[in-house]
Structures are given as structure tokens and as C-alpha cells.
Amino acid sequence: MPARHTSAQHTRERILSKAHRLFTRRGYHGTSMRRIAREAGVSLGNLYNHFRGKEALFTTVLFEFHPYHRILPALQAAQGDSPEALVRDAAARLVASLGGHPDFLNLMFVELVELNGRHMPKLFGTILPKLMSSLEPLARADSPQATASGRLRPIPPPLLFRAFIGLFFSYYITEMFLSRVPAEQQPQPGLETFVEIFLHGVLEPD
Amino acid sequence: MPARHTSAQHTRERILSKAHRLFTRRGYHGTSMRRIAREAGVSLGNLYNHFRGKEALFTTVLFEFHPYHRILPALQAAQGDSPEALVRDAAARLVASLGGHPDFLNLMFVELVELNGRHMPKLFGTILPKLMSSLEPLARADSPQATASGRLRPIPPPLLFRAFIGLFFSYYITEMFLSRVPAEQQPQPGLETFVEIFLHGVLEPD
DNA sequence: CCTACCGATCGGTAGG
């Protein structure tokens, strides 16, 4: 049995994976360093050789597993020569990359409530500028010279983007709430309707 | 000094108030029964005379302080003889009753993440039917006989309501995120724009 | 027989 398969890098990634799973399922104070160590197959002492402490481990998980890493490429890959086509394609790529499980926001909730959002400035300081730059194709598609119909209504781009991201927040969060209710299970006509409402909301009428 | 001012009812309400504040600010596992007892001015033993245990205390807080108690009256009081007027009035009453502080959702996040949403069925089983009944004025205002203009587009009422509630979720949650960022502080043009986008989204064009 | 409440301590676990 070679000793190679337990390199420091592999161990670190195993720790981060298990820590991510536990933090999203049980929160910050509900997750113990001992349990992370046990599930990752390392001793408690060795866990502290890889991370200075519990909060350092949490922030590493928060940054490395943040949905932004999936959101940004999805937005940048969006294509379409009208605002409507662009928004529809971006929405489709977002749901494809985020998947159907609406628990990817849990880390942010844990950060907001249990850590009092103290890492938000650093997190959004690096994320917001890059997300804003992904708005440029939308402004270009909205140019008056564009052949495609359906101009954007005069809405400040940051607010429009916030509403677009908020569209997914609201969809996933109501989904989290409703998925716990034993109500009738509709397949998922919800998001498409949300996108339609958003599109009618931001586009000039024909 | 009369002994009357420490009735059992008063003590219970003091416990619930402090527990609500702590659970909202520090989460479930980050809040100890000892601290709740200390801040409420009761002994730990007496705290257990009022509540069977920590989870029983949390669920009581979850139900008695749920924003639904402010949301439902606000929706029921909404007035207007067109869908647009009704939605605008409902939105104004909602922000007025929920206030500017966007932390009223924290208890739901704690329940979803740390308690795994195990109380959601009971919570929404009592809430959803009442919320749905608050949709009736909107359907009435949308009647073809109504003199006011601006018919609703054909959207299933539950989805329309979900999008309306989601509008506030997305506004408050992006507000929670952005309020931590030292960016430029706009007064709050956000929510009005969100309402405009929603209205254009759900109404037939003129 | 009830309530409200005490000081002390239970078996385990927290981060380090």
C-alpha cells in the first residue's frame, strides 16, 4: 500500500470537501472540528496543521466553494443578439450550472447569520467588479443599431443586474421553503415563469 | 416593591424576546441556553420550567416571531381597484410593516440550515392557505368588468404570488449582501425599481 | 398540591 495517496494536497482537499458538506448542512457552530477531522480521516491535531483554526477553515470553504465560481462563467458564456435572447440564454446557463438542488446558498446564510457577514466586504469586493463586467454584452445587445427588436427599458444597469440575480434568489429560496411542504409537486414550471415576468418587466412593450 | 411584576407570563415573554434576538444574531448552535437565561434575568433551571428544551424554545420563537404575522395583515389591508394600484399599495404596506432592517429572514435561514427545515411543513401548512386567501382581492380587481385599465397577464395566481413574495426576498437579500459592502450608499431606489419591473412583468402592455 | 426558582453538578464536547 503506497503512502503516495495521502499527500498534503490531497488531504487538504479532502478536509475542504467534508468541511463544505458539514458547514452547509449544519451551520458553523453546529459543525465541530473533531467531526470534520474524523470524516476527512485525519487527526484533530493534523487538521490544525492544515488550517489555523475553525474560522480560517470556514472562510477558505466560503471562498473556494462560492457559487460565484459557477455563476460568472455561465454569465460570460451567454450568447444572443437581442437583450431577450441574451437573458434567456443566461438564465438557462445559470440553472444548468447551479443544478436543481437549492442549497448552494446555505454557505451565504451561515456567513450572514452566524459570522455576522464579516467576510462580505472582501467577498463582494472581488466578485462584484467581475460580475459587473459581464453586463457589457447586454448593453451591446441593447444598442439602437441592433437589428433585433425588444429594447431595454431605461433601468440603471446595476439595478437590472441585481433584479436578475434576485430573480434566482427568489426562485431558489421559495423553492427551499416549498420543497419542505408536502404540497403537490409540480415539475418545475416556476423558473420559466419567473424569467418571463422578468423579461416583460425589463423590456419595452412591442 | 410588589412581587406582581414577575408573573409567569411576563417572564415567558422576556425569555422569548431575548431568545429571538440571540437566535437571529448568532444562530441556533451559536446561542446557549445559559446566555438566554442570563439575558432574560432568569436562572437556567427556571428557563427549563418554561420550555422543555432548546429546540422547543426555538420553535416557539420561530412561530411567534415569524414575519408572516406582519406580512398577512399588510396584504389584507391593501387597497386599490386595479391590479397595479393593488400591487403598489401592498408593496408599500409590506415595506412599512417589515421595516428597513433586512434581518427578519434570519430565523428562516437558521431553520433551513441548522434545523434542516424540519419545521417547515407545519409552518407553511398554516401560513400558505391564509396567504393564498389574500390573493382574492387581486383576482377581483382583475375582473374584465373593472373600469380600471391594466389587466393581468395569464399567470397562475400561486406563481404570481410567489413572484411577488420573491420580489421582496430578492430585494432584502441582495440588500443584506450589499449593506456589508462599503460601496456607495444610494438612499433606497432599489425596491421601487423592483416593483416597477414586477408590475411591467405581470401586466398586459397598454 | 401548585408555581417559580435556587446552587450545584451530571455526562460530553467546544476550540486549541
Add this chain to the structure above:
DNA sequence: CCTACCGATCGGTAGG
């Protein structure tokens, strides 16, 4: 990368 520990605090309960 491990065992062996620390000061303190956890949720909950004892007798009175």
C-alpha cells in the same frame, strides 16, 4: 501527522 491533554462551556437535570 499522531496522542494526549488544557480551561471553559455545552444542554440538561439532580435534590430541596
